[in-house]
Amino acid sequence: MTAPDNSDDFLVAEYNRLSAEIAELNKESSNCITFTLSASVGLWTWLLSSETTAYTSLIIALPAMATVMWFVRWLMLAQSMGEIGFYLAKTELLYFENRHGWENYIRLGGKRTGMKGVGKWKLAYFVLILGLNLVMACKVYHSSLVAQSEEQKHRQELKVVVEKLADLLTKGIKAENQSR
Structure with missing residues (x-):
């Protein structure tokens, strides 16, 4: 890349570069939602297809933690776009002089056609x-607790049956020994 000949050329080149950067950041911010959905579905599929019913709170919190991670990334991208937009408005x-230009138009209350409230909708998706x-x-944690409780109840019932059987066998052996 060659250096611009004067400051006007530099500002125009910088303006174009930063506008392209905003476009890339916007694509990446949209990808954050896609990645969040993919991570959530993938993690839940993996968790629910496993054989175990004993889930720890850390494991079942993985999809929520992934969502928070991508949300923070989205916020950082939005902040970067806002800072670049502010700089472009100054440029x-x-x-x-009459405050023309896209960034100034938006900052003065202009509406982005078809884009009104996109950030709010993305925030709503993350929430x-x-x-x-x-x-x-x-739900999974509760189901896990119920399954563990039922398993414990089943073990207790089995223990009672085994104890009764052992008691019957013991009485039968004692009765057999006494009859001899």
Whole structure:
């Protein structure tokens, strides 16, 4: 890449580069939701297809933790886009005294056609996915506790049956010995 001849060329080149960077950051922020959904579905599929019913709270919290991780990444990307947009708005002011330019238009209350509230919707998706992961984790953990409780109850019933059988055998042996 060659250096621009003057400051105007530099600012235009920088403006174009930063605009492209915002586009890339926007794609990556959209991918965060896709990755969150994929991670949640993949982890739940793996967890629920395993043979065990004894889940620890750490293992069943993995999908929620993955959601939080991708949410934090999304917030960082949104912050970066906002900072670059702020800088681009200042650059636009150098060329357009009447506050023309896309970033200034948005900062002055202009609407992004078809994009109104996209950040709010992405936030809603993350909250929804996190909520579903937490509900699922509670359900699985509760089911695990019920299964363990039923298994313990079954063991106790089996123990009682074995004790009764042992008692009957002992009485039978004593009766057999006394009859001799």
